[in-house]
Amino acid sequence: MASQASNVVRPSDAELLQAQADLWWVSLSYLTPMSLRCAVELGIPTAIHRHGRAASPTDLIPALSLPSAKLPFLRRLLRLLPVRACSPSTRPRRRRGAHQPHLSGARLYLDALPRSGDGVGRVVQEGRGDAAIRGAGELHGATLFQESLESLDADFHNMANEDMDAHDNFGIEIALREFRDLFEGIQSMTYFCGTSGDDKFARAIVKAFPHIKCTVLAPPKMIGATKPDDGAMINYVEGDMFNFIPPAQTVALKLVLHHWTDEDCVKILAQCRKVIPSREDGGKVIIGDILIDHSGPMLETHLLMDIGMMTMTKGRQRDENEWRDIFMKAGFSD
Ligand SMILES: C[S@@+](CC[C@H](N)C(=O)[O-])C[C@H]1O[C@@H](n2cnc3c(N)ncnc32)[C@H](O)[C@@H]1O
Numbered sequence: 001m002a003s004q005a006s007n008v009v010r011p012s013d014a015e016l017l018q019a020q021a022d023l024w025w026v027s028l029s030y031l032t033p034m035s036l037r038c039a040v041e042l043g044i045p046t047a048i049h050r051h052g053r054a055a056s057p058t059d060l061i062p063a064l065s066l067p068s069a070k071l072p073f074l075r076r077l078l079r080l081l082p083v084r085a086c087s088p089s090t091r092p093r094r095r096r097g098a099h100q101p102h103l104s105g106a107r108l109y110l111d112a113l114p115r116s117g118d119g120v121g122r123v124v125q126e127g128r129g130d131a132a133i134r135g136a137g138e139l140h141g142a143t144l145f146q147e148s149l150e151s152l153d154a155d156f157h158n159m160a161n162e163d164m165d166a167h168d169n170f171g172i173e174i175a176l177r178e179f180r181d182l183f184e185g186i187q188s189m190t191y192f193c194g195t196s197g198d199d200k201f202a203r204a205i206v207k208a209f210p211h212i213k214c215t216v217l218a219p220p221k222m223i224g225a226t227k228p229d230d231g232a233m234i235n236y237v238e239g240d241m242f243n244f245i246p247p248a249q250t251v252a253l254k255l256v257l258h259h260w261t262d263e264d265c266v267k268i269l270a271q272c273r274k275v276i277p278s279r280e281d282g283g284k285v286i287i288g289d290i291l292i293d294h295s296g297p298m299l300e301t302h303l304l305m306d307i308g309m310m311t312m313t314k315g316r317q318r319d320e321n322e323w324r325d326i327f328m329k330a331g332f333s334d
Contacts, residue, residue, distance in 0.1 A: 016174070020170075024305070025298075028304035028305060031080075031304050031307045032084060032304065035080055035081060035120050035307060038120045039078075042064050042124070043064060044060065044064065044078075047060050051063065057071055060074065074124060076306055076307065080303040083299060120311060144160050144259065144312045145259065164198045175288065176205065176208050182286060183205060183209050183212070184209075186209065186212050188212065188213040188214070188248040188250070189212050189215070189248050189249070189250040190214075190215045190246045191205075191214060191215070191254075192218075192241060192254075199216050201288075202232075202252075203230060204232075206233060207230065207231065213235075213248075214233070214234045214235065215237055215246040215248060216234050216236050217238075217239050217245065217246060218236050218238065220238050223238055241271065242271065245272060245274075245275045247275040247276070248276065249277060249281075249282050249284075250283070250285070251272040251275065251286070252285075252286040252288070253288070254287075254288035255289060256268075256289075258289050258309060258315045258318070259314070261315065262329075265330070266326050269285065269326065269327065272285045273285070273332065285332075289318075290305055290317040291318070291319065302317055303317075305317050
């Protein structure tokens with residue numbers, strides 16, 4: 001056994017990250033047929049055909065009888081589909097002499113697609129032709145990690161928390177190696193987390209840089225929970241980041257902002273800006289989050305993650321321009 005183990009070649013950081021990316025793609029790809037079904041049920045192919053030329057999401061809103069508040073969700077649906085599901089060869093074609101697009105096979109394809117009613121369809125379609133619109137991420141009565149989710153949908157709440165606990169081990173080491181410069185020189189840091197295991201990144205930072213005075217902003221349950229005996233010195237403080245962020249030289253937010261709307265992100269970042277010193281005095285905000293790369297190999301996975309966020313949270317995944325926009329609105333200069 002020992003000699004077998006020593007023959008195993010340890011994957012490189014790049015291979016591990018690629019494997020993680022591949023797993024994300026596999027586990028989220030169920031959202032592609034759901035999104036396609038939602039597009040077909042809404043009548044998007046026919047609406048584009050009737051439009052007679054390239055149609056923007058704004059053009060499609062009245063044609064699909066969707067309230068204008070659904071425009072941001074429609075945009076997100078439409079940016080996923082061309083990446084895989086709706087290549088030019090699946091565009092509707094006109095039958096000779098017919099006025100309707102040729103969709104005779106559509107019924108068959110539609111029946112083969114998983115029902116979108118539980119997720120994508122409900123977010124994009126609900127409220128069609130109607131003034132009452134349920135917000136995104138409220139399919140379970142509350143958004144992911146919102147305190148009230150526990151009483152509204154305990155199974156979903158527990159599953160999300162167990163997933164957070166199980167998530168992200170090797171990525172932390174790689175991030176600390178790749179971005180070492182970012183952490184050099186930091187004296188104090190505030191970090192955000194909520195479930196029993198999702199302070200792993202804060203613990204790893206403090207173990208790698210023991211001089212950093214680290215405060216974790218967490219809910220009361222997390223503060224009372226037993227912590228691993230790994231020597232990491234962390235001060236746990238209870239609070240709501242919209243009202244109070246413990247002052248520090250650095251505030252680090254990992255996978256927090258993608259849960260929130262642009263307006264909420266601006267509020268959170270403006271709060272962060274207030275509690276750090278000036279750039280000259282080493283003040284900084286470190287954000288670890290998804291960056292949609294329109295020309296990168298992970299584009300489809302990023303867009304699937306965005307559809308996932310659309311169904312479970314108020315948030316979204318953002319590209320560089322969308323991130324820049326919220327940084328600037330929060331008062332940062334770059
Ligand atoms: C996806 S988790 C990320 C946790 C951790 N940073 C990580 O990457 O493992 C988002 C976290 O934001 C926390 N959170 C949500 N609303 C908050 C609020 N109003 N104030 C402080 N933290 C909050 C939740 O408790 C949750 O743990």
